Amino acid sequence: MGFADHIKEIERVGRGSNTGRDAIVVDSWRRCLETYQLDPAQAREAVIVSQTRLREHRQQAEDLVHIARSGLERLYRQVAEQNYVLLLADRQGVTVEFLGDPSFNNNLRKAGLYLGSEWSEPRAGTCAVGACIATGEALTIHQTDHFDITHTPLSCTAAPVYDTQGSLAAVLDISLLSSPILKTSQNMARHLVSSTVRRIELANLMANSRHDLVLRFAGAPEFLDVDPEAAISVDGTGRITGMTHGGARLLASSSGIDWRSPELLIGQPVAHFFQAGLDELASLTRASLPQDRRIAVRDGSLLFAHAIEPQQRMVSLPLAHAFRQPPAISRLGGSVPAIDTLRRKLTKLAPSRLPILLQGETGTGKEYLARIIHEVSGLSGRFVAVNCAAIPEQLIESELFGHAPGAFTGALAKGRKGLIEEAEGGTLFLDEIGDMPYAAQSRLLRVLAEGEVLPVGGSVARKVDFRVVSASHHALADMVAAGRFREDLYYRLNAAILSLPPLCEREDLPWLLERLLEKHGPQGRPLILSTAARMLLLAHRWPGNIRELDNAIAFAAALCDDGVIEVSDLPDQLTRSAPVLKEQGQEAELRAVIMSCKGNVSEAARRLGIDRTTLHRRMRRFGIDRPH
Incomplete structure (x- = not known):
């Protein structure tokens, strides 16, 4: 098929004609035209991301690549003689692992079949990786199935890789620079890729x-x-x-x-x-x-x-970095990408003694995370927590630094150790550090810089050795810019910054919910949620974050019968909003499906199990337009 004929066929599909292509190809072409506003007449060069961006994407995919590597190499050995190259792309469509014949590197790079290539549909048009991300299905995009004319010599077959919690984690693709004419020639390729993905997912689950x-x-x-x-x-x-x-x-x-x-x-x-x-x-x-x-x-x-049966000792299974993580790390959250990344960072940062700054909304679990850091650090001293917002301004210096005998009216006759000295050999956790008075910030800076603490009213400094972890729901960088927090102290505290997302953004909310049901269950038995109660809890926005959720489960545990939580057992502020939340849940689901289908109404209706007319009616009710 020539260049002009290819463009004409795409334009006919855009006008609603059926040209005999597979439905998955037709739907992708329509997304390219209607959602991404791509021009089939404008050829696009293959996109290779910068080394910096590639490094970020590879770091995020490190654990999965480690587990998948033997399966990838086995698949490549099976197909290399037929001149296939193998790509593993992350959920953004960026190639994080590549296996191919080095003698063809220049041609492969030019075609985009290379490490760091970006194959999302908005960037590359219809392609196997992009269509796989959009549909969640194994598929082949063969030659002129591709939207962009620069990709039409290629034949690409891809299958999705899902993580243990059911989220799309990556796409495995094998591609040919040139291929047999018939698309059916790739049926075996699709079988091989899908089989490899199945083994990778099983290895990941076992790990x-x-x-x-x-x-x-x-x-x-x-x-x-x-x-x-x-x-x-x-x-x-x-x-x-x-x-x-x-x-x-x-x-x-x-x-x-x-x-x-x-x-x-x-x-x-x-x-x-x-x-x-x-x-x-x-x-x-x-x-x-x-x-x-x-x-x-x-x-x-x-x-x-x-x-x-459960494996208590994993010496013989060196599949994942997670095996070498301390037990405390596993309490961070469920197996979702954001928490997995946090685990990986903490495994390396916690023993390092670097000052760590925790950022996150109130109630997101910053002190809980700080205690895990202390537990993993290997320090023999105590974990001492100080809420800088809860101590009156006139007392905070004596609380932190201690005081000499008779240093002020009401001071103990013998003097007293401050909380900093109490943390000797351990971890000092300064919660809500952004609320510390400016004068106390200056004194804390001297302690961190000199390793000595001078009690209030004292004349002899005492040597101290501790690790500092601080936390704030304020953006400290903004406070520094506004002159409300010392810049030099800020840089003493933030050798590493870890951010905790609000509960409404955490993909592992079901995991957290189960841990709290176990925590509040009677006599060691977890509480059970009715389906309606579970859906209500999952739909709530949780402005108070984990603390609010914990309180809600504790409240329901006290009211429920036989350990089963019904909607009527939940706090009033949740049950009052139940009809609204149901409506919001329906709207959120509708928006999510339409976005995942890139605005393709036919595909969205199919996924929701309704007809197009019903879907259009619901979209009008919620004021939803197709995304552009």
């Missing part, structure tokens, strides 16, 4: 579930122990803690839930999905023959299952 029971499933007993189709992890209370993408589809199908809503799967009792309890599932080990390990699913289907 993140060492203290949980792992259940692997297959439709036939012969494949159960060698190539399972799906897997999930279950904790000691029988609740789902993780899953492969096949596992998510299995659970969703069992309960009639859309697999694109993993928050409705994670944290649920495993008995909701299978006609068996935890004990029966845990007994399905290799002690019995594969054909005897049959399990009934709630939707009526039958599968074969293999149970792998």
Whole structure:
């Protein structure tokens, strides 16, 4: 097909004609035209991001690449002789791992089949990586399926990689610079890529579930122990803690839930999905023959299952950096990218003795994080917490630095150690440091600079050795610019800055919810949420963050019967807003689906299980326009 014919076909699709292309290609072309406003007549050069940006993307994907590497290399050995190159792109479409023949590097780089290439649809038009990110499905974009004329010689096949919480984490792609004419020639490529992704997801689940029971499933007993189709992890209370993408589809199908809503799967009792309890599932080990390990699913289907008992010691499984993380690190949150990045940083920063500044809204868990830093640091001294906003201004210096005998009216006759000295050999946590009076800031700066503390009214300084962690809900950099915080102290405190997101932005909210249900459960048994109560808690905006959520669960625990929390047991401020939250939840879901479909109304309607007319009516009701 020539350049002009290719453009004409795309324009016909834009006018609503059917040209015989696969629906996934047609939908992508329409997104390119309508949502991204791309011009098919304007050729775009391949985009290779800067070294700085590439380094950032690779650092964020480091753990996944580490786990995936053996699978990637195995796949490349299978396809290299057919001149394929292999790309692993992150969720933004940036290639973070690349395997290809070095002798073709110049051609591959020019074509964008190279490390650091960006293959998102808005940037590259219709392509396998971009379409995979948009749809969440394995697919092939072959030659003139590509939107941009510069990519039409290529044949690219990609499959999505999901993390253990059901979120898209990466895309695995194999591509050819030139290929056989027929698209069906890539069916085997799609099978190989999907199989590799399945093994990578399983390895990732095993790496993140060492203290949980792992259940692997297959439709036939012969494949159960060698190539399972799906897997999930279950904790000691029988609740789902993780899953492969096949596992998510299995659970969703069992309960009639859309697999694109993993928050409705994670944290649920495993008995909701299978006609068996935890004990029966845990007994399905290799002690019995594969054909005897049959399990009934709630939707009526039958599968074969293999149970792998929790691994307490992981010496023989060097798959992930997470294995070498101290136990305290695992209490930070669920297995989501933002928390995984925080874990990786803390594993290296905590033992370093560097001053750390924690930034985040009130109630996001800054002191909790500071205590974990102290626990991981290996320091033998105490953890001493000081709330700089809670101590009266006239007392803060004597509280921090101590005082000499008779230093002021009401001072103890023997004098007193300050909190800084109490932290000797340990960690001093200065919470709400932004509220510390300016005079006290000056004295604290001298302590940090000189390693000595001079008590109020004293004449002899005392040597001190401690690690300082500070926190503030204020943007300290803005306070410095406004002259309300000492710049030199700011730079003493912020050798490393860690930010905690507000609860409404945390992807691991279901994980946090489960930990609080365990915390407030009677006699060590976790509380149970009704479906309506769970949806209400997940939809709330939580302006008070984790502290507000903790209080809400404690309140409900005191009111509920038999350990089951209903909507009526929740605080009034939640239940009063239930109708509004339901409406907000519907609107949020609608906006999220339309955005994920890049404004394609047909695709959004298909995902929501409604017709286009109904979708248009709901969009008008909520005032939603297609994104541009």
